[in-house]
Amino acid sequence: xxxxxxxxxxxLGVLSENAKGWIKELNLVSWNDRAPxxxxxxxxxxxxxxxxxxxxxxxxxxxxxxxxxxxDL
Amino acid sequence: xxxxxxxxxxxLGVLSENAKGWIKELNLVSWNDRAPxxxxxxxxxxxxxxxxxxxxxxxxxxxxxxxxxxxDL
Numbered sequence: 001x002x003x004x005x006x007x008x009x010x011x012l013g014v015l016s017e018n019a020k021g022w023i024k025e026l027n028l029v030s031w032n033d034r035a036p037x038x039x040x041x042x043x044x045x046x047x048x049x050x051x052x053x054x055x056x057x058x059x060x061x062x063x064x065x066x067x068x069x070x071x072d073l
Numbered sequence: 074x075x076x077x078x079x080x081x082x083x084x085l086g087v088l089s090e091n092a093k094g095w096i097k098e099l100n101l102v103s104w105n106d107r108a109p110x111x112x113x114x115x116x117x118x119x120x121x122x123x124x125x126x127x128x129x130x131x132x133x134x135x136x137x138x139x140x141x142x143x144x145d146l
Contacts, residue, residue, distance in 0.1 A: 013140040015133040040127050054113050054127045060088040062146040067086040067099055068138040
């Protein structure tokens with residue numbers, strides 16, 4: 001199985017934590033030594049295993065921020 | 074292969090579109106007839122195929138909104 005090299009370069013905040021201790025976070029993550037991208041994803045408590053998530057560019061995150069500021073939450 | 078039943082109950086906005094026409098969107102999506110959850114995901118142009126994404130509760134999305142309003146983008 002191919003290996004994905006990643007590094008969490010900056011933790012920007014926690015969205016939630018589930019009963020097993022997995023944490024849904026917003027991070028800046030560098031994949032395969034490339035420039036870091038924004039990333040919303042679940043991580044194991046030690047950050048050594050990753051769950052499902054999505055990577056976003058700065059432009060996409062800015063658009064998301066704009067959308068969220070027009071939604072009642 | 075098991076089937077996942079889903080319905081986009083509300084389109085809340087587009088984050089980006091790639092060269093192949095796939096669109097990254099914020100939606101409310103009902104999975105297997107359950108109550109809709111917020112969902113950030115890539116979709117094919119016709120919304121008949123889905124890519125990677127993440128599902129968020131209202132509380133998680135509110136937390137994300139709060140985080141984004143404290144980040145310079």
